[in-house]
Amino acid sequence: MSAPLLSVRNLRVSFPTRSGTFEAVRGVSFDLGRERLGVVGESGSGKSMTGRAILGLVRPPGKVSADRLDLNGETILNLPERRMRALRGARISMVMQDPKFSLNPVMTVGQQIMEAYRLHSGQGGKAAREKALEMLSAVQIRDPERVFDAYPHEVSGGMGQRIMIAMMLAPDPEILIADEPTSALDVSVRNEVLRIMDKLVTERGMGLIFVSHDLNLVAQFCDRVLIMYAGQVVEEIAAKDLHQARHPYTQGLLESLPRLDHPVERLAVLQRQDSWRNDVKGA
Amino acid sequence: MAQMLKVDALNVWFGEAHERVDAVKSASFTVAKGESFGLVGESGSGKSTILRAITGLAGSWSGRIEVAGEAVHGRHRSRAFHKTVQMVFQDPYASLHPRHSVDRVLSETLHLQGMDQIDARITRLLDSVGLGKGFRFRYPHQLSGGQRQRVAIARALAAEPQLLLLDEPTSALDVSVQAEILNLLSDLRKERGLTFVMVSHDLAVVAHMCDRLAVMRGGEVVEEMPQASLRAGAATSDYARNLLAASESYRREPV
Amino acid sequence: MTEMTTRAWLLTDAPQTRRQARLGAIYQGWLTFRANRLAMFGLAILILLVLMAIFAPWLSPQSPFAQNLAERLKPPSAAHWLGTDALGRDILSRLIHGSRITLFIVGTVALIAPVIGLFVGTVAGFAGGWVDQVLMRITDIFLAFPKLILALAFVAALGPGIGNAVLALAITSWPPYARLARAETLTIRHADYIAAARLQGAGPLRLLIGHVWPLCVSSLIVRVALDMAGIILSAAGLGFLGLGAQPPMPEWGAMISDGRTYILDFWWVAAVPGMAIFIVSLAFNLLGDGLRDVLDPKGAKE
Structure with a gap:
């Protein structure tokens, strides 16, 4: 792969609360090329906050820090709002x-x-x-x-x-961040919208970050998937291999979905483990 | 088999004269006692409106609605109706009063339903939806989405109803929580011999929960089919077939 | 619970009793309020005002009515900290006793106006149809007149005096509350939790009192606190025009009115009660701002 469009290392987003600091994103790292990158997780996993942090849309008192947040080799971490505004829309867009x-x-x-x-x-x-x-x-x-x-x-x-x-x-733009772009849409319309985004990515060589809670959709639509849990990426996997995911969290999520082609008496329930909070991909 | 719900030639509309919008057009279906029936369709197909018309919460309607053999009229519902039919709403963040604690919600409901031993019943209700005593005095903002939906289910069960109307009960929840809530609903149905009418846009959820379903489009029932046909993708009408295909998967166009 | 601190007990997410839940909610609100320094400042001033009113006879150095024509229009000095007025009465003493009148006005109006407004607004919004039309047209009629003019008309009809002034103020200041309550009710009316209660067989009266009112009350309280300044000023205005408190009552507006003849040469006679009105109005405004942080349902979600 050529030099990445977007390179993120150890991205953190934190908010002060009454009972100490709450870290919504706890050290996320990834590179984005000219591809469709899916980011999946449940609510509160920090997936949307990751997108917002890249765009500089985290409102105070929220704080963003990272070892690296580069767009085509230039840092875009905590740029002044005026420069960020010029960047947003022109080079990175959000749906x-x-x-x-x-x-x-x-x-x-x-x-x-x-x-x-x-x-x-x-x-x-x-x-x-x-x-x-x-x-x-x-x-x-x-x-x-x-x-x-x-x-x-x-x-x-x-x-x-x-x-x-x-x-x-x-x-x-060079990068499009789509935050649940189709979850408010009906299925027939959804597929049309996806097809359009798909075409634009392949034809224009854009990088797409597709934030979603829908595992099956991401598996079908994206090239690569990051699975987030409690503000961290617990697993990174090629989309086509998602159903062979290794992390128990990813497996649990997949199993908890009812499936048309596979009737079950009871749905499997995800048993969360505290240790997942510290599982980082590759570790 | 005894009939729990019969909807015959139901029309529901909002507004009058030239502002009139027909949300449901001559819909008919019946649900047997103990059955679980699904209503699927895209937004605006009128599936939720049918539930609201049954409970007297929506619009003007014509046609015939019978619950446990009793016909209902207009928008007023009798005491007996409220004891027979209850509903769980889509958004657990909107269906609990923000200033009422779980205790207040359940005790008011039990009181309204004319129940005795309210204290003991609250404990039992919370138990049956998998919430312990520790949740009794919490306010909605101290609960997660799944816990709120459990409270909403407990509220619906307080009257010990026979027919439960479920309006997209899990679409606002995460998938892992959805599994927990769907399991809970299945268990409750088995234990209490409940009849379900479930509205959803998620075909996999309906296939998991329902024995039979009706596909709706633009206020009309396009097709009725058993669960097996849904799983096999064997719809007879074009619309239902396309809907099934579309929700099955997104397929990349060959480049 | 033994090793838990009171704070942890109050802030727990899993209260064990009804009482703990309620106290916890209040404590959360207090923490939010306390974070707003200006609001705390406003609250402090108002607490001082209340204490001043309670202990007026002990605090005031002289009787507010004792005249001493030899000592008239004296500037602030050691004997009279805030000077004396045209009849030689000690202004500080009058000010201290006047706080009772101010609190009486504020308290009575705050009890009457929002209650009428809440009732009219929520009934109109909840019932809809012709009830709504009739109630809101009546509200519009009241709103069509400038508030002070309408109050003047009422006082003129009822006769001057502090009681009638308060009544007139209350009668003229409820319409905005009715509008606010109605707007809130309209958004609440179709909420799922109302539908759910209806499905349990709850009647309109129960829904109105048990479900709609608790949500409307908080925004009304905020609004009342913010409007207090205006009510104090209106009362002072009526007093100034001679239609409110009658002499020799030490009402702050009437005191300004008395002092205006001498304003150029003996500024303190009018300026001191003016400052008092200003400070109390400001305090109510700051308090209202802090209450909004606490009671605004949108803020309470976090």
């Missing part, structure tokens, strides 16, 4: 779980994509409009002209999520 909360309700879809693009490219209005329409068709919206002039409440959830992706991809 959130629910498009309803991420789109501005009083601006048309087209205006929002144009704004995102102009902010980062400095291009004029005409070029931005063309780019916006191009992006809308890139995410397989059949009638881009009509959607361009629509307001967010006039489009469906799946359409909204595609618009979000179009908006995030307009400035041609």
Whole structure:
């Protein structure tokens, strides 16, 4: 593999609480190339916080530290907010779980994509409009002209999520962080959205971090998977081998899922062990 | 076999005249006593609305709803109804009053249901949903999502109902917690001979829990099938077949 | 429990008794409140005010009514720490006794207005339909008049006096609470926990009192604390216009009114009660801010 797009070493996110410091992310390390990297875990495992930390979106009093947080060789750890803002969107983008909360309700879809693009490219209005329409068709919206002039409440959830992706991809970022991008969507729409992201990654050579709680989906969609537990990566595995996972936590998660092709009387229940808190991949 | 629930030509709508939205259109199905019945479909298919119409919580409706042989009317439900039918809601973070402790929730419920020996019953209820005495005086913010859902189940069981309506009871929970809650529900059903009507968008969950299911789309029941057909992917209608295929897996397009 | 400290006992996530749970919740709130230094400052001032009111006869160096025309309009000195007014009365003594009146006004209005508002607002929001329409139109009528003008009209009709002034203030200040309570109720009304209680056969009255009120009360308390400053000022305004407390009562607004004739030459007569009003208003505002941290349901989730 060539030099990684993103290199993370010993990333930590901590929050002060009444009863001492709470560490949401406890030393996460990984490299991201031009690939689909899945990050899975349960709520509270620190998977979303990892994405937010990379984007510099951890709000005070939360603190981020790392031995290394490099984007294409340059450090992006704790940059001043002004420089981080220039970076966000232009070079790293994020797609959130629910498009309803991420789109501005009083601006048309087209205006929002144009704004995102102009902010980062400095291009004029005409070029931005063309780019916006191009992006809308890139995410397989059949009638881009009509959607361009629509307001967010006039489009469906799946359409909204595609618009979000179009908006995030307009400035041609190197890395896309998608935080549960499909969990608010119905299955038929979900697959379409995934297909679009998939295509963009393969065609544009983008790096994708796909944060999700859905193991099966990640196994099918991603190239490589990080399994997080209590703020640490307990296992790293090629997606196609996920069902041969070795860590008891990963196995437990997989077994606790009901399966269509494998009826059981009772579902296996995950027995958590304290020792997992200190299991780090490779150790 | 005795019938627990019968829904016949049910229409549910919100608003009137030109603002009228039809959420359910002439849906019919029956659920036998002791059976577990699933309602699946995508968002907006009207599956949850049916449950809310049965309990008198939603919209205006026409058609016929019979619970244990008794027809219900309008939005008012009798005392006997509340003793027969209970519901578990989707989001355990929204279905518990933020200022009421577990103790308050259960004792109020038991009191409303006209039960005696409330103290002993609370202990027994908490036991039966796998929560110890230590949880009795906690507030919702001191509970995890799975524990909250257990409290919600305990509340539903307080009336000792025969029919439990489950509205996506695990979709807000992590998979490992989902397994615990589904196991709990199966055990309770076995112990108490409950009848389930479960709404879900997760076909694997429905296949695990239900004997029979109906697939809904746009407010209509598209197809009814037994669990075996769902597992075999043997749907007869195009829509149901596509839904099954789509939730089965995401397949990468050949490049 | 023996080796547990009281603090751990209060902060536990697994309380053993109803009492422990309730005390724990209160203690959590107190910790949040205590973290807000300005709010603590406000609370301290208000505690001082209450103590001052309770011990007024012992604290005040002279009678608030004792006139001494030889000593009139004296500047602050060792004999009269805050000076004397036009009738030679000791301003400090009047101020101390006036705190009782201020607390009486504040307390009574705070007891009447939010209760009316809570009742009207939650009933309107919960019942909906024509009940909502009628109640909210009545609220709108009250809101359409400027508060002080309406209060003036009430006092004019009822006759001047401190009791009537308080009543007028209470009657004119409930509509905003009704609006607030109604807005809260509308968001609560369709919550799943209300639906769940309904499914147990809970009637509307039980839902309203047991389920809706506890959630509305906290935002109302915050709002009342923040509005206290306005109520004190309105009461002072009525006093200033001669429609509130009647002479020789040492009401702070009336004291300012008395002093305004001499404001250029004998500034302390008006300035001292003015400062008192300012400080107490500020204290209530700071307190309200701290209470918001504690009682805001959104903040309580963490």
